[in-house]
Amino acid sequence: MRIQSHRFCIAPMMEWTDRRCRTFHRLMTRHARLYTEMVTAEAVIHGDRARLIGFSAEERPLALQLGGSDPAKLGEAAVIGEAAGYDEINLNVGCPSGRVQEGRFGACLMAEPGLVAACVRAMRESVRIPVTVKCRIGIDDQDSEEDLSRFIGIVADAGCTIFVVHARKALLGGLSPKENREIPPLDYERVYRLKSARPDLTIVLNGGIGSLEECAAHLAHVDGVMLGRAAYQRPYLLASVDQELFGSDEPRLARGEVLVRLVPYVRKHLARGGRLNSVTRHILGLYHGQPRARLFRRHLSEHGVGEGPGLDILLEAMAMAEGREAALSAAAE
Structure with a gap:
């Protein structure tokens, strides 16, 4: 059976999706794509790699999510990630926290699509595994459908073909990261229209999805879905992912x-x-x-x-x- 690589993903979540969490999740689903917590490119290059990006082969397929805005450093970190055995490098262009903004990465980069494109290009030229981007549908007053289309187009021209899109805008001033996951309204239809306009791209929908039934409904419009808090807070729903979303005939574990x-x-x-x-x-x-x-x-x-x-x-x-x-x-x- 051919497995669609991004049909179901578990979101990268700071202080949650560490290697112990990923090992637990992998016991329930063989086919879900797992992601690390976000790690800055600087930390990967200069930090304790065994602690920061170490993982076991059983966790794969597994993506390393990087944070940063320096193309050269991201390229170097991507090389390290590929050598460690990761299946994908994902660039965080969606986190709205103030600390992340101070480091000039995360959602604030949606205001600089040319820089994001340069980062993607540097990583793609450095590794053979896929380089993907996780973003929002917009930020602050740059939240029109045209803004999103322009951002996606510029980054896609740099060679990114897989986008994970959180279907909320990010308000970079005045809201906490928690509020940015709850207050800006969800706009799934915009992500559906993005996929319709760009059938050449793999579009994965993220944000507010709470059940496998919802996943199945979204998959009629996009290529993949990504669950975050629901997968963490009610992890046993993962035990049905392979059967319900991938057509596996293996029995679900109790x-x-x-x-x-x-x-x-x-x-x-x-x-x-x-x-x-x-x-x-x-x-x-x-x-x-x-x-x-x-x-x-x-x-x-x-x-x-x-x-x-x-x-x-x-x-x-x-x-x-x-x-x-x-x-x-x-x-x-």
Whole structure:
């Protein structure tokens, strides 16, 4: 079966989509495209690469999201990312935070499409893997359909053929990043029209999508969808992605089976000196909507933090949610 590479993606989210989170998500879906948190080009070049961009092969397909506006540095960082084994380099042109603006990257770059094009061109000339762009439908008073079309056209002329478009404008002054995810109204139709006008491009829709049913409806108009908070806060919806969106005939894992498969990873993580909460903070929503979800969350939140907690805390939470037999089975593996 040929897998469409961007049909379903999980958004890059700061302080959320780290390698522990991605490993957990990958247990539930083989075909979703995963993204790192945004990492600045400077950090990739000069920082602790093992900590910042290290990943395991099981996480692939995986994209490295970069932040920056210096074409030469982005080109250098892209080379490092490709050598590390990433499947895609994604340029962040959508983050509206003040800190990001001070660094002259993120959504403020939508006001400088020529610079974004130069960055894309430098990265494309440096690597063989795809270079993609994640942007908004506009910023501040540059939010007309013509503004978006012009931005996409200039960047596409530099060789970018894949755009992830958050269907909200960004207000760069006066709103927090959280407010910028909620207050500007969603305009899915504009993204649909962009795809109709540019059938040569791969257009992935992002913003406010809350279910796989919504994903399927959007896929009638665009090439792909990207989920952020819904995938993180209600992660078990990922267990149906391969079947519902990719046509896989492999059975969906039950929640308890997901945890059983996570246990060996947690055991290794702890053996390397990692903290239990570094993994379990990402799984708190696994039982969302289930009868014993609160017990599961509370046990991990109250007993799984700090340096001391071990695998037994996870197994106890699992027993509360699934029953003693499931926890004993996981412990024995």
